[in-house]
Amino acid sequence: MTNPLDCAVLTVSDTRTLDQDTSGQYLHDALLEMGHQVVAREILPDEVYQIRAQVCQWIAQASPHVILITGGTGFSGRDGTVQAVRPILDEQIPGFGELFRQLSYADIGSSTVQSRAMAGLSNNTFVGLLPGSTGACRLAFEKILREQLDSTHKPCNFVNLLLRGDARRGSV
Numbered sequence: 001m002t003n004p005l006d007c008a009v010l011t012v013s014d015t016r017t018l019d020q021d022t023s024g025q026y027l028h029d030a031l032l033e034m035g036h037q038v039v040a041r042e043i044l045p046d047e048v049y050q051i052r053a054q055v056c057q058w059i060a061q062a063s064p065h066v067i068l069i070t071g072g073t074g075f076s077g078r079d080g081t082v083q084a085v086r087p088i089l090d091e092q093i094p095g096f097g098e099l100f101r102q103l104s105y106a107d108i109g110s111s112t113v114q115s116r117a118m119a120g121l122s123n124n125t126f127v128g129l130l131p132g133s134t135g136a137c138r139l140a141f142e143k144i145l146r147e148q149l150d151s152t153h154k155p156c157n158f159v160n161l162l163l164r165g166d167a168r169r170g171s172v
Contacts, residue, residue, distance in 0.1 A: 003151035003159050006063035007031045008040040012051060012071035012081050013132065013170065016043060022134045025072040030141050031068075034149060039064050046072045051084035057122045059088070065162045066149065067125060071132035073116045081129055089120035089127065092128045096144065103143050104136065124165055126158050
């Protein structure tokens with residue numbers, strides 16, 4: 001990896017604290033291990049408008065380049081991450097969620113259909129929504145994000161797209 005990115009990690013949970021946040025800690029550590037900077041790390045309750053406000057604050061700035069969100073992507077009444085973030089994405093990356101569910105099937109079988117893991121671009125920022133389990137975060141990072149956040153990965157990766165400043169922008 002030759003081009004480090006500024007990254008933010010957001011954990012969505014009504015019960016976790018920083019001391020108990022194994023998923024957010026895993027993502028934080030994995031990003032640092034790759035040579036990226038973690039410029040922000042937050043835990044918020046599963047409240048749509050608090051999540052949206054935090055993500056909007058981050059995407060309005062030049063940094064971070066990457067926002068990874070763990071938690072709130074299931075189907076329960078308290079899972080609001082997708083509802084919070086989807087409206088502020090300029091472009092969704094359908095292949096991310098599709099590939100995550102394909103990979104997840106080996107671990108959890110048909111239960112993977114209940115995952116709403118997804119990713120998109122907003123104001124030249126990559127935003128990834130991952131399930132709250134540490135195993136799911138590890139799977140997404142090791143099988144998808146590690147390569148896509150590595151500027152040397154060929155034939156393409158998110159780093160070069162983000163650093164060029166031409167990640168797709170819409171009219172949100």
